[in-house]
Amino acid sequence: MSPIDQPGEFRKRGIRRVAKGYIDSGHFASIEWLIKRHGKVMDAGVALPGETPSSLPDQPIYRIYSMTKPIVAAAGVILMERFRLHLFTPLGSILPEFQDMEVLNADGSAERAAPIMIEHLFTHRAGFSYNFMPDCPVGALYLSDGLVNDGGCTLETFANRAAQFPLAFQPGQRWHYSIANDILARVLEVVSGQALGTLLQNEIFDPLGMKDTQFFVPESERHRLMPMYGRSLDEILKAAEATAPLKKFDVDDAYPYDKPGVFARGGHGLFSTADDYIRFAQFTVNGKTPMGAPLVSRKMVDFMWHNRLSSEQLPYWLGPFPSPGYGFNLLGRVMLDPGQAISLTSEEEGGWGGAAATYYWVDRKEDFVGVVMTQNLGSLSPMRTDMMAAAYQALD
Numbered sequence: 502m503s504p505i506d507q508p509g510e511f512r513k514r515g516i517r518r519v520a521k522g523y524i525d526s527g528h529f530a531s532i533e534w535l536i537k538r539h540g541k542v543m544d545a546g547v548a549l550p551g552e553t554p555s556s557l558p559d560q561p562i563y564r565i566y567s568m569t570k571p572i573v574a575a576a577g578v579i580l581m582e583r584f585r586l587h588l589f590t591p592l593g594s595i596l597p598e599f600q601d602m603e604v605l606n607a608d609g610s611a612e613r614a615a616p617i618m619i620e621h622l623f624t625h626r627a628g629f630s631y632n633f634m635p636d637c638p639v640g641a642l643y644l645s646d647g648l649v650n651d652g653g654c655t656l657e658t659f660a661n662r663a664a665q666f667p668l669a670f671q672p673g674q675r676w677h678y679s680i681a682n683d684i685l686a687r688v689l690e691v692v693s694g695q696a697l698g699t700l701l702q703n704e705i706f707d708p709l710g711m712k713d714t715q716f717f718v719p720e721s722e723r724h725r726l727m728p729m730y731g732r733s734l735d736e737i738l739k740a741a742e743a744t745a746p747l748k749k750f751d752v753d754d755a756y757p758y759d760k761p762g763v764f765a766r767g768g769h770g771l772f773s774t775a776d777d778y779i780r781f782a783q784f785t786v787n788g789k790t791p792m793g794a795p796l797v798s799r800k801m802v803d804f805m806w807h808n809r810l811s812s813e814q815l816p817y818w819l820g821p822f823p824s825p826g827y828g829f830n831l832l833g834r835v836m837l838d839p840g841q842a843i844s845l846t847s848e849e850e851g852g853w854g855g856a857a858a859t860y861y862w863v864d865r866k867e868d869f870v871g872v873v874m875t876q877n878l879g880s881l882s883p884m885r886t887d888m889m890a891a892a893y894q895a896l897d
Contacts, residue, residue, distance in 0.1 A: 513544045516891040520548035523884045527747055529875045535775040536871040536892050558725040560774050563874045564756050566855030569771040570682045571832040578805050579704050582797050585692050588620035595688050598664035605638055605667035617672045622685040623831045624809050628668030629679035639669040650755040656765050660687040676817040686767025697765040708790045711777040716770050717761040731878025775872045782861050782870040805831040845890035860885035
């Protein structure tokens with residue numbers, strides 16, 4: 502081993518090897534990563550076909566899909582800190598359209614739903630669903646209506662439309678991935694008196710210095726927006742194989758970049774960069790801004806990290822895929838038992854991913870955070886967890 506090949510540096514090159522392997526095999530057009538430990542960059546890079554780093558814009562902007570959810574949830578935690586929001590509040594007392602809901606049973610019968618509580622929205626236990634959930638009659642209703650993919654309606658209209666559909670199960674009964682964060686986002690608008698984008702700008706983006714994160718991309722910065730690759734939902738549902746051919750895919754109607762003041766969601770919709778999102782990830786370690794100012798108290802940070810699913814609700818399943826060892830807190834996944842995990846992680850590691858294969862993790866014990874950015878909608882490749890595993894292997 503040469504002097505420059507010290508163990509830490511050698512292991513860090515393993516992160517690049519993982520990314521480059523996925524690029525060379527044709528799974529992704531590009532992969533960017535940014536990893537920090539103790540607030541300092543541990544590793545960063547970009548993998549592209551061949552050796553053409555100049556083909557990537559400076560500070561690429563990505564559609565982060567469900568990595569929107571933890572940011573919106575964090576805004577909810579900030580409002581909880583100010584006693585503007587409580588987990589025990591019935592949703593119907595804030596959004597009356599959700600007061601008298603029904604549950605659609607598997608046999609087609611309906612029954613009156615128990616009240617949805619605000620905590621259920623944070624933890625995907627409210628009874629909502631998603632349009633891509635297999636064997637879910639309520640998800641099929643969303644799909645036929647076009648609800649989730651309608652990028653032309655406001656968040657208020659989205660919530661009003663969602664209230665017209667039955668629930669998939671009784672609130673509190675189980676974890677089921679869903680539009681719950683979109684409804685939570687509408688709650689935040691009502692209790693704060695601000696549009697969602699304005700609320701996030703004031704409470705999270707400005708304090709953390711997330712200068713490129715919004716629900717739209719300014720015209721002057723659109724040259725930095727990365728192209729999307731992937732497949733339509735119909736294609737994914739018909740053949741969910743992880744090795745789908747890499748092809749460009751237009752998502753502008755469902756995920757518009759040019760509708761400020763109109764398009765905003767709680768479950769997807771944000772545009773961001775690796776540098777911006779690592780700032781959010783670092784914030785969730787201790788609740789502080791890069792300058793050390795607290796946005797939420799130390800005890801509230803601890804509070805938001807605790808698992809909220811009962812043992813009967815574990816492991817939670819994301820569609821047909823289980824997440825053994827993980828629980829779910831107010832922001833996303835949290836590792837409870839690494840002895841059950843199916844990829845390298847650590848106790849209390851947490852984070853979330855997006856539909857276009859973006860990913861982030863936070864390990865508070867190691868003060869270790871990472872972000873992986875790419876754009877491949879519907880990819881089932883293990884790239885994201887392989888990148889996290891390679892990063893864990895590089896720890897001294």
